[in-house]
Amino acid sequence: MTTSSETRKLIVVTGASTGMGASTxxxxxxxxxxxxAGVRRDRDADAIRSTGVEPVILDITDTEHVEALAARIADDPRPLHALVNNAGVQVNAPVEALPMAQWRQVFEVNLFGHIAVTQALLPALLRDKGRVINISSIGGKYAMATYGAYAGAKFALEAVSDSLRREVASLGVQVVVVEPGGVRTEIAARGITTANDLAARMTPEQNERYGSLVQANNQLMATGTASGLTADAAARVIVKAVTTRRPRTRYTAGRDAALIMRLGPMLSDRMLDRILAANLRRHHPKNATATAPRDERVVHTR
Incomplete structure (x- = not known):
C-alpha cells in the first residue's frame, strides 16, 4: 500500500489515544x-508510538499545545497531507438538566478545538494542497433525546465543514466529513458513566421528568454500540477519505449510519419523532419509576 510519495507526507490525527483515532x-x-498522533497523556504516547506514528501531547482546547503542533509541522520539510479532526467527548443529558459548564465543555472540545487546530494548520495545508477530515456523527444530522449538546456541536461542525469547503476548494484544499454510526470504542462507556453522573445531580423534579429516559438512552447506547462497527472498520473509512484522490464531501461509516442518512430526508419531523420514541421505549426500565440511577456504572466499550 505504501507509495514513494506518501512516505514524504505528514498527517495529523487528533484524539489518537484509543479507538478510531488510534486505529486510524x-x-x-x-x-x-x-x-x-495527538494524545493527552504520556502513557497514551507510549502505547501509540510505533513505526510511522509519532505521538504528540495535544489537548485541542489548549492554545499552547496547538501552537506547539503548528511549530512542529512548520519545522518539518515534509508536506502536510491531511488533518484528521477526531478528538471528542460524549455528554448526554436532557437540555434542562445539563449545566452550562458542561454545554461549554462539549462545544470547546467537539467544535472550537477543531476550529483552533484547523486555523493553526491551514497555512501548511494551503501550501501543500492538503485536506481536512472532520469526524462528525449521525448525530450531526439527527439529534435524539439527551443528545442536545453532543448533536448541537456536531451539527455546528457539519456547518463549519461546509463553509470551509466552499472557502478553500479553489485554493486546492479538500474538506471531507465522516459520519459514523455506532462504533465499539471507549467513548460509549465514558458517555454512559458521564450520563449517570449528570443524572445523579438532577433535581427531584428533573428526576421525575427524565430519569427513566436517561436509563433508556444508556441502554440504547450500550446496545447500539455493541452491534456497531469495530474501531478498525470505522478507521478504514477515514483512511479512504484521506487517501482517495478525489474524495466525496461526506462518508458514512456503518450500516446504521447509511440507513439513517438515506431514510431521514424522506420522513417528516413528526414521523421521525415517533420512530425514535418507539425505538427508545423498548429500552425503558420495566415497572420502574422515572428516578435515574445514582451509583450505577455501566461498563461497555465502543
Missing amino acids: ARQLARHGFHVL
Whole structure:
C-alpha cells in the first residue's frame, strides 16, 4: 500500500489515544505516511508510538499545545497531507438538566478545538494542497433525546465543514466529513458513566421528568454500540477519505449510519419523532419509576 510519495507526507490525527483515532493513525502509518498522533497523556504516547506514528501531547482546547503542533509541522520539510479532526467527548443529558459548564465543555472540545487546530494548520495545508477530515456523527444530522449538546456541536461542525469547503476548494484544499454510526470504542462507556453522573445531580423534579429516559438512552447506547462497527472498520473509512484522490464531501461509516442518512430526508419531523420514541421505549426500565440511577456504572466499550 505504501507509495514513494506518501512516505514524504505528514498527517495529523487528533484524539489518537484509543479507538478510531488510534486505529486510524496505525493504518495510515502502514500506508507509508508519517502520522503525528495527538494524545493527552504520556502513557497514551507510549502505547501509540510505533513505526510511522509519532505521538504528540495535544489537548485541542489548549492554545499552547496547538501552537506547539503548528511549530512542529512548520519545522518539518515534509508536506502536510491531511488533518484528521477526531478528538471528542460524549455528554448526554436532557437540555434542562445539563449545566452550562458542561454545554461549554462539549462545544470547546467537539467544535472550537477543531476550529483552533484547523486555523493553526491551514497555512501548511494551503501550501501543500492538503485536506481536512472532520469526524462528525449521525448525530450531526439527527439529534435524539439527551443528545442536545453532543448533536448541537456536531451539527455546528457539519456547518463549519461546509463553509470551509466552499472557502478553500479553489485554493486546492479538500474538506471531507465522516459520519459514523455506532462504533465499539471507549467513548460509549465514558458517555454512559458521564450520563449517570449528570443524572445523579438532577433535581427531584428533573428526576421525575427524565430519569427513566436517561436509563433508556444508556441502554440504547450500550446496545447500539455493541452491534456497531469495530474501531478498525470505522478507521478504514477515514483512511479512504484521506487517501482517495478525489474524495466525496461526506462518508458514512456503518450500516446504521447509511440507513439513517438515506431514510431521514424522506420522513417528516413528526414521523421521525415517533420512530425514535418507539425505538427508545423498548429500552425503558420495566415497572420502574422515572428516578435515574445514582451509583450505577455501566461498563461497555465502543
